[in-house]
Amino acid sequence: MEKVTRRRFFLSTLAGGVAATATNVCGAIWPNGKAADASLAEPKALQTASAAGRLATAGRRPCIISALNGLHHLETGMQVLRTTGDTMDAVLAVVVPVEDDPNDNTVGYGGLPNEDCVVQLDACVMHGPTKKCGAVGAIEKIKNPSKVARVIMERTNHTFLVGQGATQFAIDEGFETMSLLTDKSRTAWLAWKAATSKDWRPGLDAPDFNKQLAELLDTPERQAWEPWIKDVVAHPPTGTINCLAVNEKGEMSGVTTTSGLAWKISGRVGDSPIIGAGLFVDQEVGGAGSTGRGEENIKIAGGHTVVEMMRRGMSPTDACMEAIDRVVHNYDFDRSRLKMFDLQFYALNKDGAHGAAALWSDRHDGETISYAVHDGSGPRAVACTPKFEGTGGDY
Numbered sequence: 440m441e442k443v444t445r446r447r448f449f450l451s452t453l454a455g456g457v458a459a460t461a462t463n464v465c466g467a468i469w470p471n472g473k474a475a476d477a478s479l480a481e482p483k484a485l486q487t488a489s490a491a492g493r494l495a496t497a498g499r500r501p502c503i504i505s506a507l508n509g510l511h512h513l514e515t516g517m518q519v520l521r522t523t524g525d526t527m528d529a530v531l532a533v534v535v536p537v538e539d540d541p542n543d544n545t546v547g548y549g550g551l552p553n554e555d556c557v558v559q560l561d562a563c564v565m566h567g568p569t570k571k572c573g574a575v576g577a578i579e580k581i582k583n584p585s586k587v588a589r590v591i592m593e594r595t596n597h598t599f600l601v602g603q604g605a606t607q608f609a610i611d612e613g614f615e616t617m618s619l620l621t622d623k624s625r626t627a628w629l630a631w632k633a634a635t636s637k638d639w640r641p642g643l644d645a646p647d648f649n650k651q652l653a654e655l656l657d658t659p660e661r662q663a664w665e666p667w668i669k670d671v672v673a674h675p676p677t678g679t680i681n682c683l684a685v686n687e688k689g690e691m692s693g694v695t696t697t698s699g700l701a702w703k704i705s706g707r708v709g710d711s712p713i714i715g716a717g718l719f720v721d722q723e724v725g726g727a728g729s730t731g732r733g734e735e736n737i738k739i740a741g742g743h744t745v746v747e748m749m750r751r752g753m754s755p756t757d758a759c760m761e762a763i764d765r766v767v768h769n770y771d772f773d774r775s776r777l778k779m780f781d782l783q784f785y786a787l788n789k790d791g792a793h794g795a796a797a798l799w800s801d802r803h804d805g806e807t808i809s810y811a812v813h814d815g816s817g818p819r820a821v822a823c824t825p826k827f828e829g830t831g832g833d834y
C-alpha cells in the first residue's frame with residue numbers, strides 16, 4: 440500500500456499541471472454539411488487562414504520554410520538557394536544542424552528514445568526536378584537519417600529502408616555509428632520509466648521517494664532539467680523538422696526528419712518518413728510537410744492531401760487547414776479526444792507562397808505554434824493558423 444502511495448505521488452508529481460482550456464475558433468463546415476460547432480460565433484481562425492492565404496498567394500522565389508526549430512538555419516538554406524540553387528542541398532543545410540544538435544530532443548542526436556531507451560530515427564526526402572524520393576524508418580545509431588534518405592534516393596533503386604537493414608545500409612555507405620543518447624535524454628527516459636513502471640525508481644524498499652528523485656538529478660546541471668523532465672514525462676513531446684524550398688527557377692525539394700514520438704513502442708514508424716504523409720513534393724504544384732502526431736496524419740495521407748488541394752487552387756494555408764479538418768472529422772469533432780494530440784501542416788507552393796495550419800494554437804510552454812520562413816528578407820517566425828485555441832497533447 441505504501442508503495443502504491445509513493446508511486447501515485449511520483450506520477451502526480453511528474454504529471455505536473457497543465458490544464459489548458461480549448462475553444463473552437465474555426466467552426467468549419469465539413470463537406471457533408473455537418474457543422475463542426477455551429478453554436479460558435481465568428482470563425483476567427485478561418486478568417487486568419489483566408490487572410491494568410493491571400494497574403495501568401497503573392498509569394499516570392501526563392502523561398503524556404505521549415506518547422507520553427509529550423510529558424511536559425513534558414514539563412515544557410517537561403518544562401519544555398521541563392522548560390523547553387525540546389526533545393527535538396529538547401530533543405531538539408533537547414534535540417535542537418537538540427538539533427539546534429541544535442542539540445543533538440545525531437546530530431547537526430549539527443550532525440551528522446553523509445554520505450555526501450557533506444558533512439559530510432561525516421562526521415563524522408565523528395566526531389567522535385569527528378570521526381571525521386573528516399574526514406575528511412577526506425578534507423579538506429581546514425582545521427583543524420585535525412586542524409587541516409589538522400590543516399591537511398593540517389594544511389595539505389597529503392598525508396599524506403601527500415602530498421603536493421605537501414606542501419607546496415609548506412610554503415611555500408613560510410614556513415615559513422617554513435618550513441619544517439621545524451622545524458623539529458625537518458626535521464627528523461629529514466630524519469631519516464633520510473634513514472635510508468637512499478638519496478639524502476641523508487642524501489643520497493645526505497646526509504647524516501649524524494650531521495651530517489653534527488654539521486655536522478657544529482658548535479659546542478661541535471662537539477663536545471665527538472666521542469667523540462669516533468670513536462671516531457673507528462674506530455675511526451677512532438678517535434679520533428681520539415682523543410683521545403685523553392686528556388687528562383689521554381690524547382691522544389693523537401694525533407695522531414697524526426698526521432699518520432701517520445702517513449703514509442705520499439706519499431707514504431709510515424710508519418711515523417713512516409714511519402715505522402717510527412718512529406719510530399721510535386722514541383723508543378725508545391726510541397727507540404729507535417730509535424731505532430733503521425734498516426735493521425737498517416738490516416739489522411741496529409742502531405743499528399745495538402746498538395747492536391749493546392750493543385751485545385753487552394754492557398755497553402757487553406758490547403759493545410761483542409762488536412763486538419765479531415766483529422767477533426769475522423770474524430771467526429773470530439774474536442775476532448777482531439778486534445779490528446781497536436782498536429783501541424785506546412786505548405787509552400789511553386790510560386791513561393793506559403794502557409795501553415797495547426798490543430799491547436801499553443802504549445803505547452805504557452806508559445807504560439809509557428810513555423811519559420813525566409814523569402815529573401817531574413818528568417819522570421821509566422822504563426823500557424825489554428826483550428827482550435829488551446830493546447831493539445833494532454834494525455
Ligand code: ASP
Nearest residue numbers: 677678679699709731733
Ligand atoms: N510526426 C512525428 C511522428 O509522428 C512526431 C512529431 O512531429 O513530433 O513520428
